Amino acid sequence: MAITDAPKIITSRLGYDDSYTLERYLATGGYAGLRKALSMTPEAVAAEVDAASLLGRGGAGFPAGRKWSMLRKNPLTYLVINGDESEPATFKDHMLIEGDPHQILEGVLISAYALQVSQAFIYLRGEFALGLERLQTALNEAYAHGAVGTDIFGSGFSLDVVVHPGAGAYICGEETALLESLEGKRGFPRIKPPYFPAAIGLYGEPTVVNNVETMANIPWIINNGAAAFAALGAGRSTGTRLFALAGHVRKPGNYELEMVKTTFRDLIYAPVLGGGIRGSNTLKAFIPGGVSAPWFGPDQVDLPLGQDEVGDAGSMLGSGSVVVMDSDTCMVRAAWRITKFFSRESCGQCTPCREGSGWLERIMYRIENGAGREEDLDLLMDLCDNISPGVAWPPQQTTICVLGPSIPSSIASGIRMFRDEYLVHVKEGGCPFD
Amino acid sequence: MSHLNADIRERAKELVSLYPQPRSALIPLCHLAQEQDGWLRPEAVEEIAELCGVTAAEVRGTATFYDMLHTEPVGTYVVSLCTNIACMLGGALELLEHAEASLGVRAGGTTVDGVFTLEESECLADCDRTPCVQVNHRYMGAQTPESFDALVGDLRSGALSGTVPPHGTLVRVRRSVGLVADRSAIVEERATASEAQAARAAAAGGGKKA
Numbered sequence: 001m002a003i004t005d006a007p008k009i010i011t012s013r014l015g016y017d018d019s020y021t022l023e024r025y026l027a028t029g030g031y032a033g034l035r036k037a038l039s040m041t042p043e044a045v046a047a048e049v050d051a052a053s054l055l056g057r058g059g060a061g062f063p064a065g066r067k068w069s070m071l072r073k074n075p076l077t078y079l080v081i082n083g084d085e086s087e088p089a090t091f092k093d094h095m096l097i098e099g100d101p102h103q104i105l106e107g108v109l110i111s112a113y114a115l116q117v118s119q120a121f122i123y124l125r126g127e128f129a130l131g132l133e134r135l136q137t138a139l140n141e142a143y144a145h146g147a148v149g150t151d152i153f154g155s156g157f158s159l160d161v162v163v164h165p166g167a168g169a170y171i172c173g174e175e176t177a178l179l180e181s182l183e184g185k186r187g188f189p190r191i192k193p194p195y196f197p198a199a200i201g202l203y204g205e206p207t208v209v210n211n212v213e214t215m216a217n218i219p220w221i222i223n224n225g226a227a228a229f230a231a232l233g234a235g236r237s238t239g240t241r242l243f244a245l246a247g248h249v250r251k252p253g254n255y256e257l258e259m260v261k262t263t264f265r266d267l268i269y270a271p272v273l274g275g276g277i278r279g280s281n282t283l284k285a286f287i288p289g290g291v292s293a294p295w296f297g298p299d300q301v302d303l304p305l306g307q308d309e310v311g312d313a314g315s316m317l318g319s320g321s322v323v324v325m326d327s328d329t330c331m332v333r334a335a336w337r338i339t340k341f342f343s344r345e346s347c348g349q350c351t352p353c354r355e356g357s358g359w360l361e362r363i364m365y366r367i368e369n370g371a372g373r374e375e376d377l378d379l380l381m382d383l384c385d386n387i388s389p390g391v392a393w394p395p396q397q398t399t400i401c402v403l404g405p406s407i408p409s410s411i412a413s414g415i416r417m418f419r420d421e422y423l424v425h426v427k428e429g430g431c432p433f434d
Numbered sequence: 435m436s437h438l439n440a441d442i443r444e445r446a447k448e449l450v451s452l453y454p455q456p457r458s459a460l461i462p463l464c465h466l467a468q469e470q471d472g473w474l475r476p477e478a479v480e481e482i483a484e485l486c487g488v489t490a491a492e493v494r495g496t497a498t499f500y501d502m503l504h505t506e507p508v509g510t511y512v513v514s515l516c517t518n519i520a521c522m523l524g525g526a527l528e529l530l531e532h533a534e535a536s537l538g539v540r541a542g543g544t545t546v547d548g549v550f551t552l553e554e555s556e557c558l559a560d561c562d563r564t565p566c567v568q569v570n571h572r573y574m575g576a577q578t579p580e581s582f583d584a585l586v587g588d589l590r591s592g593a594l595s596g597t598v599p600p601h602g603t604l605v606r607v608r609r610s611v612g613l614v615a616d617r618s619a620i621v622e623e624r625a626t627a628s629e630a631q632a633a634r635a636a637a638a639g640g641g642k643k644a
Contacts, residue, residue: 073631075620088561118621119613128559130573132604132605136608143611149614150619159620164458165462184496185460246564253562325523337518345556347499
């Protein structure tokens with residue numbers, strides 16, 4: 001089977017110029033899933049999603065159906081959609097929000113019905129000005145169409161949806177920080193336990209937080225059935241997934257691919273996908289799932305794009321973003337920039353993350369700029385060990401949220417895979433790629 | 435005496451009414467205040483506090499956490515240039531150097547004429563078009579040093595005034611309706627649904643036993 005044979009579950013409309021309008025949405029089967037769901041019982045809808053084994057598409061990969069089953073029945077429960085996409089080199093939700101906002105809304109409405117929540121909020125990253133406008137327009141259209149509001153499509157089910165803008169903070173992608181932000185506060189992740197907002201969420205009430213891409217899958221699952229969805233992919237990784245390919249490839253972009261059936265090699269080199277490394281360069285390293293993930297080298301390029309497959313190999317599929325670095329890339333500079341990002345975006349609550357990220361960034365900077373010392377390599381690893389004891393994968397945690405343990409990934413990968421390159425920086429007193 | 439003009443204040447009240455607790459409207463209201471003033475003036479902070487039922491210190495506490503909320507004046511055009519990993523691999527550090535020289539300010543600074551603020555930003559989620567630049571949070575596509583200078587020229591001449599509003603205006607689409615589902619009706623509806631669900635569960639459970 002060719003790698004592009006799987007059905008386009010979430011990107012089917014993106015080829016149209018007017019893919020974001022209600023007119024196009026209705027002309028291409030839009031809101032049929034919502035009508036079908038409303039004719040079923042809420043628990044039957046939830047069971048369908050559970051049977052599809054849809055893994056959450058935000059980064060942690062927790063099964064959506066299991067998350068839903070944790071929601072305590074209570075008249076005040078909320079559904080919050082996480083559209084704060086900020087993981088570096090991840091740009092899939094951005095495309096879905098601008099390109100097909102009704103599909104997300106339909107997913108939200110079906111989910112809200114299954115969960116019988118009292119109100120839904122879609123938290124979008126503030127920097128998505130066009131996305132916010134497209135989604136608000138779609139929501140206005142959906143209200144006028146009778147798909148949102150009172151007595152939706154005559155079913156007796158009522159729901160309000162609110163589009164909420166963030167204001168620029170990576171940490172608000174962490175679900176408890178997102179809820180704090182939605183309550184009008186600083187985006188500080190909450191102390192766990194409770195581990196899930198299903199116990200104590202928005203305003204202390206039971207809340208389910210799902211990712212935008214997760215929502216985009218729901219209408220298809222209801223329309224085509226859980227079995228059709230679960231038949232795609234393999235093992236725990238069912239359905240398709242959007243992979244955001246960035247860096248030194250000829251054709252960077254978002255590609256919807258069947259889970260597990262394609263490999264990193266296909267994604268990077270297939271002519272219909274990444275099209276290979278730019279110029280005549282070769283692959284040096286790649287990041288398989290957002291900058292929080294440990295790096296892979298060319299020998300791991302044949303791994304399939306599946307959650308467990310990548311996890312077993314010592315990294316994670318995470319946010320589904322793949323960053324390709326070619327032979328001209330300085331590994332110290334790449335890891336330095338990623339570390340600088342974590343240092344800037346640490347919320348500052350926990351000392352290991354707040355202080356550790358800053359110290360790591362400054363040491364990386366001095367190595368890259370020729371002031372490094374040989375013992376800095378051990379110092380870096382020691383600092384990483386203080387943030388995440390053992391510097392292993394999956395990581396140990398000394399902090400409230402997983403931002404802290406994500407910091408060592410790029411540095412530890414760099415030192416493990418490219419120790420000589422770090423040492424050349426130290427010995428030559430500068431970056432050999434300058 | 436209200437600092438926010440009548441239209442903005444009206445929209446602010448609409449936003450507050452969308453949330454179970456008024457404080458949730460705090461960030462959207464900060465965006466609205468920036469739409470009026472370009473940044474968060476102390477008078478606006480006081481008024482947002484009043485509208486959300488919190489203290490001005492709480493508004494400042496929240497606002498200072500977020501990159502997009504400015505407690506000091508910024509230029510008419512905030513130019514955000516991403517240098518994170520995907521953009522760095524696409525030449526963003528070199529572009530930033532060029533932009534600093536071209537605009538005559540370091541990242542974080544505002545030009546003396548108050549037209550441009552240059553920001554070195556984190557990932558803006560447009561990573562297949564690198565290096566990525568946003569102006570007032572509108573995507574400008576991949577930029578080269580040459581196209582960057584042309585972009586600056588177009589912004590200065592007003593050629594892009596239709597697509598790029600002055601800094602602060604985030605969402606130009608207004609919500610068409612408030613909350614239409616009455617809260618007490620929702621609670622009643624959910625209670626009925628919950629009873630029906632329990633009855634179905636009991637019936638199904640009974641079936642299994644028999």
